Each structure stands twice: as C-alpha cells, then as structure tokens.
Amino acid sequence: MFSFFKGNSITTSELQAKLETKPEVIDVREKNEFASGHIPGAKNIPLSKVTSYTKKGEEAVYVICQSGMRSRQAVKKLKAKGIGAINVKGGMSAWRGAVRGGKL
Numbered sequence: 001m002f003s004f005f006k007g008n009s010i011t012t013s014e015l016q017a018k019l020e021t022k023p024e025v026i027d028v029r030e031k032n033e034f035a036s037g038h039i040p041g042a043k044n045i046p047l048s049k050v051t052s053y054t055k056k057g058e059e060a061v062y063v064i065c066q067s068g069m070r071s072r073q074a075v076k077k078l079k080a081k082g083i084g085a086i087n088v089k090g091g092m093s094a095w096r097g098a099v100r101g102g103k104l
C-alpha cells in the first residue's frame with residue numbers, strides 16, 4: 001500500500017511506529033556520525049551528497065540528522081528534485097528507538 005505523505009515533518013516517535021513497515025530512511029549526517037549510531041536500516045547520504053539521491057516509487061523518504069537542521073535542508077533539496085521527503089524533527093538527539101552501530 002502506498003501512502004502519500006501529508007506533512008513536511010514527523011516526530012521520532014511517529015517514525016519509530018512506522019519502522020515495521022520498513023520505510024526508506026536516509027541519514028544525512030557525516031559518515032563518522034552515522035557510524036557512531038543510526039536507525040537500523042537507515043541509509044547514510046551526507047547532506048553534501050543528497051542531491052545525487054534518486055528514488056524509485058511513490059513513497060516518501062524520511063530524512064534524519066543529529067538534531068533536525070541538516071535534515072530540513074536535505075528535505076528542501078530533495079523536494080526541489082521532485083522527491084517526497086519528510087523531515088524527522090529533533091533528529092537522532094530525540095530518537096529513543098533501536099540504534100545500530102556506535103560504542104557497545
């Protein structure tokens with residue numbers, strides 16, 4: 001089932017609830033930040049590379065960073081390319097769900 005995105009942003013807990021449907025999540029932080037802990041299944045595409053991102057299908061992509069600034073910029077860039085993108089408010093600083101990577 002595909003869903004058109006309704007708004008421009010979502011909270012981390014809303015995203016957490018959607019994770020079981022395996023949405024596409026891109027993390028626009030730098031590689032080292034991503035390596036230090038990210039949402040399982042998220043793809044790392046640093047903000048500087050986000051314009052090279054291409055997407056198949058109609059589903060919106062969720063965009064996250066550390067606290068929501070870079071992801072907002074990334075959402076603007078993606079939308080300018082015609083890609084449905086939703087900012088995850090508060091970023092990883094607000095994320096309370098599972099994290100992959102980082103120190104054990």
Ligand SMILES: O=S(=O)([O-])[S-]
Pocket residue numbers: 065066067068069070071091
């Ligand atoms: O990750 S951030 O750009 O919000 S500091």
